[in-house]
Amino acid sequence: MKRTALLWIALVAALLSGCLRKEILDDISIESAIGLDDAGASKIRGTVLIPIYKKEETTNKTLTSVSISVNDLLEELQHQASEPLVNGSIEILLYGKRLAEKGIFPFVDHFHRDASIGTGLYLAVVDGTAERLLKGHYGRQGNAIYLSNLLKHNIEQRDIPKTNLHLFLKAYYADGQDPFLPYIRRAGKNVYIQGIALFRGDRVVDYIQRNDLFFFKILTDAYTEGTHTLRIDHNLYISIKNIATSRNISFSGSQTQPHVHIHLSLEGVVREYKPTPFSPSIRPLIERQFEKEIKKKTSELIKRFQQQQIDPIGIGEWAKSHYRRFRYRDFYRRYRDLPVHVTADVRIRDTGIIE
Amino acid sequence: MSLITERSKISPFMVFYIIMSMQIGVGVLGFQRIIAQTAGHDAWISVLVAGAGGHLILALMYWILQKANGDFIHLHHQLFGRWLGNVLLLALTIYFASMSFVVLRTYIEVIQVWMFPDLRTWEFALAFLLLCLYITRNGFRVVVGVCFFCLIIPFYLLFTFGSVLEYTNFRQLLPVLDHPLPSILKAAKEMTLTMLGYETILLFYPFLKNGQQSSKWGHAALLSTTLFYTLLTVLTLAYFSEKQLQRQVWATLTMWKMVEMPFIERFEYIGIANWLLVILPNVCLGLWCSSRLCTHIFPIQQKYALLVITCICFAAIIAVQDRTGVNTINEVISKVGFYFLYAWIPFLAILTYVRTKRRDAQ
Structure with missing residues (x-):
């Protein structure tokens, strides 16, 4: 008798719970x-x-x-x-x-x-x-x-x-x-x-x-497969596909006078080279050239961010995990004139299936 | 001391499942915000501190139980006399019953906010409590079985957190120990509610074969829970930015919003539905503990005590109406639990110590 009553209650409860709004x-x-x-x-x-x-x-x-x-x-x-x-x-x-x-x-x-x-x-x-x-x-x-x-x-x-x-x-x-x-x-x-x-x-x-996107991505994101075409001479172009990037932002100096150092290292492969055949001997030259370009373009972008008082890279967040008792307000008060130094390290790993 | 037959006893290693499934409850869904409020990105240290505190208290509990020949209820009668002892035990009954009630009410709120806004509190509470009644009235061994399965089945949920890894930034945890010690300790105190659950050992201890042997399993459970919470806290701190986390009422559920699977658009629905299994042992064991206490205070059989307590829980659940109410009951049980563990248990230990010393002297 008692068991039947319990069963009834359970049944009613189960039925009632089924009365929710359905979305078919x-x-x-x-x-x-x-x-x-x-x-x-x-x-x-x-x-x-x-x-x-x-x-x-x-x-x-x-x-x-x-x-x-x-x-x-x-x-x-x-x-x-x-x-x-x-x-x-x-x-x-x-x-x-x-x-x-x-x-x-x-x-x-x-x-x-x-x-x-x-x-x-x-x-x-x-x-x-x-x-x-x-x-x-x-x-x-x-x-x-x-x-x-x-x-x-x-x-x-x-x-x-x-x-x-x-x-x-x-x-x-x-x-x-x-x-x-x-x-x-x-x-x-x-x-x-x-x-x-x-x-x-x-x-x-x-x-x-659009032409700055490559540099923006290597500044903000850890990994990219973007391709960048580099002009070496007035007629000499090389396309490099990025395989791996790493970026490190370090700080030197006290919290009140920080120096920002951004290091970007890239590993890439040659995708296209024109008009002459690519020779291994010019690889170091291309690497240096690419490094110079990265430094120039990213520095320009950072300058622009500083002038606009914006921080899409999140330098402030990096600084926070570097300095103890970090205070954002003091950091951004000096943000516009913050010395930022960019270095780049490019390594071309291979040249596709032809040499 | 009522005799417990060998048949209704359980192996000591089952303590691992009981304690762990009892500890993991609704707190996990949103504890991160509360501890990060005071300890910021050092909150994971607070979790470890809270875990260490738990080990200490658990060791104390085992010591008290050993001195009391495993009977925590009888100990109260010995130390405080029949009358005062009963009053204290009644308070304990209310504590365990309200643990069930808080867990279930909080879970119902989660369902209402995340899945079914038009779900009536009483409908779900009635169905769920009937299930708990059905499980609990069949005795302790069945409750333990539920604890075992409700820890094993939802275990796979752990892997779903892997999909947020892509968006975590562990540099956010640096510099370590950037917050002063008092705020870290305060956050550890806030962890109490999430850690709560191992104090049930005080009541089910007589049901263990070789009680003292279970101590290593109890500590192992506590350690596993602590490590799980630490892992989850580290992931949360790396996933959200500090002020963003402060806006998340249920950070764990919000993290599930990132899980993408080809066959399911919103994974958190699966997670919440599965969480029902996680809270089932919480509610069952809470009801079992309080009903067992009742049988020692009043001349009443356990199954009738259970019925009364369940009805009271049901009424209490309906009485809490909104978010503020849920927050209040969570805060209250968290405070009570904290003082029970960190004030009452050491106090009992001191009394027990004094008593044994005196007895030895005689």
């Missing part, structure tokens, strides 16, 4: 990308991309609305959607240039707070408006996959430093580092990576152009 994949619209643009008067114009899976290829549907906050915007968009919009599978967040220059943090917070959103998704700044970029049609797998793949392979194998929501927030909250995001642009039927947008706090203040 066929009955929801999954947002795969969100673009946010400035709409004046502290309002934002949001575009949500929903992939529609068909037999042949994935087509894109966009919904646009204007509102005051991201959450409000997504609520607003629910009115336009025939199926509930869910945001558990967002691949990429895009911010229009004008919004990015005004500050994006208020519009990142929502995605940070939402338990259903991963931290591995990409963020990017768009030259122009995010809306226009999302309304294009790229690739067969849908725009969101296209864009995230575009960034993914450039991060993993080329010259874009590692970036995602987690790293953006990590740099944003860190006192000794400023965030940066990829800077992309739509050109007709294509999207290309134009460079890197550099932030001070949550506002974009500067952009790094």
Whole structure:
């Protein structure tokens, strides 16, 4: 008798627990990308991309609305959607240039707070408006996959430093580092990576152009497979593919008068050499030349960061783990005039399958 | 002392599973923020300090148990007399019962925030407590079995932290010992709630074959837990920047957000669901301990005591309504646990010492 009663209670409890809201994949619209643009008067114009899976290829549907906050915007968009919009599978967040220059943090917070959103998704700044970029049609797998793949392979194998929501927030909250995001642009039927947008706090203040990306990546990220073409003479070019990089930032002097020393060492292979055949005897020459170029370009970049009072490399964080009782404020007060010395060490490992 | 038949006793090495599965509970999901608040990037040292403190107290417990012939309950009656002893034991009953209640309520909050916002607290609590009742009323051996499986099955979760390695920067842990000793010790104190659980040995000790032999297994469990927590703390400190970590209520769960698998988009859902197994022994053993204490205070059978305690826990769980409430009960149990371990146990040890000295003198 008692056992039956217990069984009944268990049954009722089990049934009641089953009464939660379900989200069946066929009955929801999954947002795969969100673009946010400035709409004046502290309002934002949001575009949500929903992939529609068909037999042949994935087509894109966009919904646009204007509102005051991201959450409000997504609520607003629910009115336009025939199926509930869910945001558990967002691949990429895009911010229009004008919004990015005004500050994006208020519009990142929502995605940070939402338990259903991963931290591995990409963020990017768009030259122009995010809306226009999302309304294009790229690739067969849908725009969101296209864009995230575009960034993914450039991060993993080329010259874009590692970036995602987690790293953006990590740099944003860190006192000794400023965030940066990829800077992309739509050109007709294509999207290309134009460079890197550099932030001070949550506002974009500067952009790094494409030809400086290689040097930016070796400064900020430990590993890159980027290729750089070096001009040795007026007609002599060599392409070197980077295999392994290591960077070390060391400090000398007291905490009040630090000297920064950045050492970059690269290991590369020759990819292309023209117009004469490559001879092993000129290898040291090329190595020295490349070292000189790295020193010059990276020093220029660092000077630029110092003038802008930004620290995308995170020199402050390196300094913090070097000095005891470190104080960021004192460090950044002198940041503009900080003596930074760059040295490089290049080693060309092989020359491809021909010599 | 009620006699425990040989059949219902367990091997000493099972202590390893009991203590470890009891220690690892809901605290793991978010302890990092609390200890990093005072000790910053030196928080991992605090974990080690807390672990060392735990070993000390565990050794003291074993010593007391040895002197008391393994009966912690009887010891209270001997030291404080029938009446005062019962009052103290009742306090202990409430302590163990509230441990179950705090763990379950905190876990329900995690489910509500991360997975099902519309989950009613009472629905889940009822289903879960019925399961615990079912396990616990079948006796201590069944509870131990649950402890064993609930440590082994979720073990694979450890490997999922490998995927955050790509984003860790261990230089953030430097310079070591950058924080003054008082803040490191304070953070070690904050670790108490996460470390809590090994004090259950005081009650299940009579159920061990060769109690004193289990001491090495108890210490091994404590050491494993400490190392696990240290590893997790080091990973967390290297993964987040300092101010970012301060914003994470459940740092461990946030780290799972980075796990990417081709067949599952959000891994933390799997993790949270699996955590049910981790907290199951916590709640069961807490209920078992408090119901066993009850049988020595009141003339009541264990299964009825269990029913009453479960009902009280259920009522308490429903009474806590929001985040602030959950935080408060966690803070309270953490404080009580700290004083129980680091004040009450040494005090008992001193009393026991004095008593044995006096008896020897006579």
